[in-house]
Amino acid sequence: MERPSPGPTPSGRRPRADAARNRSRLVAAARNAMAADGANVSLERVARDAGVSIATLYRHFPQRDALIEAVYQDEVGALVAAADDLRARQEPVVALREWLLLFVDFLDSKQGMSEALGTLLQGPDALFRDSSDRLASCVDALVRSARATGRLTTAIQPLDLLRAIGGIASVSPNVDWKASAERLVDVLLLGLGADADLVADRSPHPGTTP
Amino acid sequence: MERPSPGPTPSGRRPRADAARNRSRLVAAARNAMAADGANVSLERVARDAGVSIATLYRHFPQRDALIEAVYQDEVGALVAAADDLRARQEPVVALREWLLLFVDFLDSKQGMSEALGTLLQGPDALFRDSSDRLASCVDALVRSARATGRLTTAIQPLDLLRAIGGIASVSPNVDWKASAERLVDVLLLGLGADADLVADRSPHPGTTP
Amino acid sequence: MERPSPGPTPSGRRPRADAARNRSRLVAAARNAMAADGANVSLERVARDAGVSIATLYRHFPQRDALIEAVYQDEVGALVAAADDLRARQEPVVALREWLLLFVDFLDSKQGMSEALGTLLQGPDALFRDSSDRLASCVDALVRSARATGRLTTAIQPLDLLRAIGGIASVSPNVDWKASAERLVDVLLLGLGADADLVADRSPHPGTTP
Amino acid sequence: MERPSPGPTPSGRRPRADAARNRSRLVAAARNAMAADGANVSLERVARDAGVSIATLYRHFPQRDALIEAVYQDEVGALVAAADDLRARQEPVVALREWLLLFVDFLDSKQGMSEALGTLLQGPDALFRDSSDRLASCVDALVRSARATGRLTTAIQPLDLLRAIGGIASVSPNVDWKASAERLVDVLLLGLGADADLVADRSPHPGTTP
DNA sequence: CATGAATGAGGCTTCATTCAT
């Protein structure tokens, strides 16, 4: 079956290997580039970083957005997987909290990708409906579980939690943003009615202004 | 005898009128443009929208930042004034809450200006120290007063409140964002320890996902 | 079977033809333009003259200097070749003289290119070390040979000979400059100690002022 | 007399003082600027340096060239005066030599002005005929005197001496150019037939290449 | 007279995208 075909009609599908390799190289390069410069990456640069020609990039991603979306898919995939895992193994409110902290970590590790992810938080009418929806369902499920325990009383749109956190993260050069974001997670949970003892107060009395 | 014309029409110093008009047109155009695209506005577009030549823009604002800063000055001025007013006339925690809601209104009325304001929330090492500092001191004072009453217990960096709110606002096309933001204000205040009765629950049980 | 067309026209790799044609058009246009305005050519003009888009110019010469250097390479190449030839076939002092006269011819044929070449005479710390060095070594070798015969006594930096000649040439619109330059060659050689009979006095008593 | 005028008809001519002051400030500023950047000065910069408005510059020098010419007039004036002085007090050939060395000094002290002066050496069909002619007559007279003594035999166009020297000077960043230029003066004089003993060999055997 | 404002034009550079091979 490896053998392409002896006849004149090409039957093998081997070129796919090259194509697939190029595709993932492109996505990886785009991810890195977006981490540095946000979603305004130069496509030429992505192609160069990926080691392919610009025309090849266009073959794989005929519209600029297609490439961006591909990056999002990757990123969101990881977040969703983590959420599934946490929900399976933790008490709901804890799972929510852990996931939000994970989200903070995630933003931290991607420095700048935050801006890109921000796009996904804009809601479903954007160009990236698919990833956007996956992410939304993911937080939604976490919040729904937590509220089902009766331990979260105040209502809020789940995505808004991520938006608020993202708001802090998007001011990238702010050195201490991660601590701020982690505190915000707890303020939000408290505000939603979570027990105070859930939230270990790890960092007392921060300064008021940076 | 200095005054050449006795009538109401001043004849002596009118050229300034043109310049001033152009200047404010430029700032207005920049504000609008920034509402759409954030601080990365194309200067050429601003000039075009303002109906002046690009060179005129450069005469008024020789460095790009000067224009941005001018926009910020305007915006921040209004916010600071409102804060002073509220602090003078309201109980501290209420003043804080009212101001945050005002901030939401403000972002709403500026649609997208949020991103521009976001720049100011990045902290003092940015290029726009002046406006940035003014805004920071402003929230700072409000939060300090509120905490001084003993009615706010949990600590958070004041600017982070704005950042969180801004996070929700920055997803401009989201139709319902204002309601979300207003709810976030209360969630945040509750999370900071404010009395539940302070926060009239005007909006019960919102949907979960947009 | 690979070759679609049996005729002499190669079919397989033609795109290069376009690129090469554009490249040489660009260099030619640049040479002409530099002849008029020196190395401060407007790149836009070069592109326009060459009949290609400005972006194409940038593809071939991503840095302005790359284009200039390309022009220099061409010009210097010809001069060096001539020097090698003369040294191989002439008595040293004669070779030097002939080459200097050739240099004059050269400047003459390039009208204004002189200014561009002037850049090369500035010495090795300039941006165009490569061409610069090649030219310097070239004159150096000629002068060294001539001095080795003992027939040139006074010392001078070889490049200064070219600089002096270039000084006369750089006043392009001066109609008679070539005669002046040729006379200068002999004055210089005499000043360096060459035998008077080497220098056939072809041009007696020129006018004093143009 | 401070008082402008009591009657309706302005009678005083005081504004001339201002005008004259502005004019010389402009010329001075232009000279400095040209020393730094050659003749491509930005007129705005000149006006700014001179402390007057750009429009005032235009009132004094309606065409860009008028300003340049004014600068030339100044510079050439100094050189001509020196020549007159030397001719009056020195033996002709010595006077010529001294003046050429002075010319070298002059170029040295003006670093960059050299380019500007270069313009004057281009000959009479340029835009700056007046200064150009004055300079030409000046060298002419020096050379004529020297040749009249019979001690200069070979002929050359007087201006070409300056052009050759200027050729060396115009390569400004070349650290050692002044020594080169001084040596060239002697090579030229020797080449023209001057006695070797006139030319004190102050600097034996320089290196060949920089 | 002098001024500051305004402008048109031009140069530089980068990019997303299309095309011929």
Add this chain to the structure above:
DNA sequence: AATGAATGAAGCCTCATTCAT
């Protein structure tokens, strides 16, 4: 299927010059 070349459009900025006051 992949490539390198080419392009138009757009952004940035600076300048010489004109105009209204």
